[in-house]
Amino acid sequence: MTGFDARTSLNAARRERELAALPDEVVDVLVVGLGATGAGAALDAASRGLSVAAIDAHDLAFGTSRWSSKLIHGGLRYLGSGQFGVAHESAVERGALMRRTAPHLVRALPFVMPLTPIVPGSRALAVGAALAAGDVLRLTARTPRSVLPGPRRLSAVETLRLAPPLRAHGLRGGLLSWDGQLADDARLVTALARTAAGHGARILTRCRAVTLTGDGALVRDELTGREITVRARSVVNAAGVWAGGLVEGVRLRPSRGIHIVIGAGSLRGLSAGMQIPVPGAVSRFMLVLPQDDGRFYVGLTDEPADGPIPDVPEPTEGEIGFLLDILGSALDVPVRRSDVLGAFAGLRPLLDLGHGRDTADISRRHAVLPSRDGVVTIVGGKLTTYRRMAQDAVDAAIRVRGLDAGPSRTARLPLAGAAARDRLDVLDAPPRLVQRYGVEAPLLTALADEDPALLEPVVPGLPVLGAELAWAVRHEGALDTGDLLDRRTRIGLVASDRAVALPAAEALLPRAAVR
Numbered sequence: 001m002t003g004f005d006a007r008t009s010l011n012a013a014r015r016e017r018e019l020a021a022l023p024d025e026v027v028d029v030l031v032v033g034l035g036a037t038g039a040g041a042a043l044d045a046a047s048r049g050l051s052v053a054a055i056d057a058h059d060l061a062f063g064t065s066r067w068s069s070k071l072i073h074g075g076l077r078y079l080g081s082g083q084f085g086v087a088h089e090s091a092v093e094r095g096a097l098m099r100r101t102a103p104h105l106v107r108a109l110p111f112v113m114p115l116t117p118i119v120p121g122s123r124a125l126a127v128g129a130a131l132a133a134g135d136v137l138r139l140t141a142r143t144p145r146s147v148l149p150g151p152r153r154l155s156a157v158e159t160l161r162l163a164p165p166l167r168a169h170g171l172r173g174g175l176l177s178w179d180g181q182l183a184d185d186a187r188l189v190t191a192l193a194r195t196a197a198g199h200g201a202r203i204l205t206r207c208r209a210v211t212l213t214g215d216g217a218l219v220r221d222e223l224t225g226r227e228i229t230v231r232a233r234s235v236v237n238a239a240g241v242w243a244g245g246l247v248e249g250v251r252l253r254p255s256r257g258i259h260i261v262i263g264a265g266s267l268r269g270l271s272a273g274m275q276i277p278v279p280g281a282v283s284r285f286m287l288v289l290p291q292d293d294g295r296f297y298v299g300l301t302d303e304p305a306d307g308p309i310p311d312v313p314e315p316t317e318g319e320i321g322f323l324l325d326i327l328g329s330a331l332d333v334p335v336r337r338s339d340v341l342g343a344f345a346g347l348r349p350l351l352d353l354g355h356g357r358d359t360a361d362i363s364r365r366h367a368v369l370p371s372r373d374g375v376v377t378i379v380g381g382k383l384t385t386y387r388r389m390a391q392d393a394v395d396a397a398i399r400v401r402g403l404d405a406g407p408s409r410t411a412r413l414p415l416a417g418a419a420a421r422d423r424l425d426v427l428d429a430p431p432r433l434v435q436r437y438g439v440e441a442p443l444l445t446a447l448a449d450e451d452p453a454l455l456e457p458v459v460p461g462l463p464v465l466g467a468e469l470a471w472a473v474r475h476e477g478a479l480d481t482g483d484l485l486d487r488r489t490r491i492g493l494v495a496s497d498r499a500v501a502l503p504a505a506e507a508l509l510p511r512a513a514v515r
Contacts (some may be wrong), residue, residue, distance in 0.1 A: 008195060028050035030216060033243070034060050036188060036189050037238045037390055038056070041393050042192075042201045046196050056205050060193050061186035061190065064241060068383045071180065071384075078090065094180050099143065106180045109181035111272060111275050112273070114163065114174045114330055117170040138150075151175065153173060166330055182383075195414075205479065210227065233401055234403060240379075243378075247369075251351070255350050256347055257346045258345045259344050260315070261342035267331075273287060286298065342494040417437050417438025459491060460500075469488070473509055486498075
């Protein structure tokens with residue numbers, strides 16, 4: 001068995017063919033937006049036997065879904081604010097991803113919270129109690145300790161062994177916990193879209209919804225400028241932070257997340273993630289996240305985001321400096337601004353309930369909002385709960401428009417590349433490829449049979465191979481260099497790497513596209 005289903009293959013030829021046929025049909029469900037929730041809704045509806053068209057003005061994971069911390073949270077932080085339902089839902093969805101739907105994309109990551117002099121004993125006790133409660137959540141979600149080990153207190157020596165860059169002076173020890181880490185959030189969206197395509201969904205990028213009603217949309221092909229009318233029995237608006245621009249009455253208050261990319265040498269020896277308390281905040285932590293290329297993402301979420309919504313948010317110098325200051329409060333040798341290789345920001349579409357609260361205090365419970373003419377808008381939530389959000393949105397569309405469909409199947413539906421851990425562990429492919437492509441990883445290495453250069457790194461010092469770019473064009477719907485370098489891979493997070501990789505991406509696009 002190759003692990004490859006040709007029905008999941010997305011490419012330019014399939015897009016052109018399916019887009020041309022769309023005006024002659026009436027689909028059961030039109031999904032607008034191909035982030036995690038939109039791609040999840042397309043999969044949910046298609047796997048129930050409904051006909052689906054899913055469109056995005058840009059690309060898969062173009063918006064918020066590629067700018068997250070790339071974590072599959074168990075909902076620990078929501079316990080502190082009394083959001084027990086959200087916390088339990090998060091733990092359940094984390095378990096489903098790690099055990100059934102995407103075990104190749106999600107792995108257990110240890111986190112250390114250092115008990116530095118600025119962390120009072122009362123806060124350490126509170127966090128320890130929260131970690132114990134989080135372990136109860138793990139138990140109620142039926143996620144075994146073999147998948148996610150339990151939390152415990154660390155001595156100062158154990159803490160420094162896991163996190164050597166920490167300042168030893170005044171360190172009282174640490175708190176160890178575990179959570180889920182995605183190999184890449186954009187790769188999760190790609191797997192969702194391909195799996196939906198395998199169930200018959202039309203996945204159409206570069207297709208912008210100009211106007212939206214309960215019966216369909218006027219859609220513009222951004223590659224040609226041609227406009228077509230897409231007719232649908234139901235419509236799901238999963239456009240994220242742009243959802244309010246498509247349907248009247250949807251008020252959002254976006255929350256901003258900011259991250260910086262740090263080179264391996266700046267945090268040498270760090271083998272775990274770190275949660276560093278934000279001074280003056282009760283339950284906020286800055287995250288330090290090791291990546292498979294040896295680099296680290298350092299980030300903080302839930303900063304208020306006011307003003308116009310850009311296509312691609314950019315962190316400010318003040319935000320970058322703020323992250324470096326918090327990081328420096330715990331390290332023996334501070335990270336300098338010159339050590340920052342790149343930075344990114346994203347906006348989370350939180351529902352504005354008009355209470356005027358800080359975005360960090362707004363509930364993460366998602367909301368399903370049917371409009372008067374039948375458009376179902378899904379907002380709020382977070383990456384971890386995308387599947388439940390998609391299920392609820394499709395349930396609402398079925399109910400509002402009277403469609404004939406059975407219950408959701410996605411809680412146990414493996415995504416493209418998924419397999420049991422024992423099968424993944426014996427695949428004849430580099431571990432990094434297995435973590436990102438699952439059972440399809442050997443097919444990427446087999447591309448060397450036609451061109452051995454495809455097994456060479458695209459950028460010296462980075463593990464991304466030319467085969468990944470070729471595979472993205474042939475089977476993952478990549479249409480241009482931005483798709484290849486900024487979403488199917490994350491080379492573009494560092495501008496200098498992107499410049500080096502650009503010629504290889506440009507060369508692979510025409511060669512792979514014709515196959």
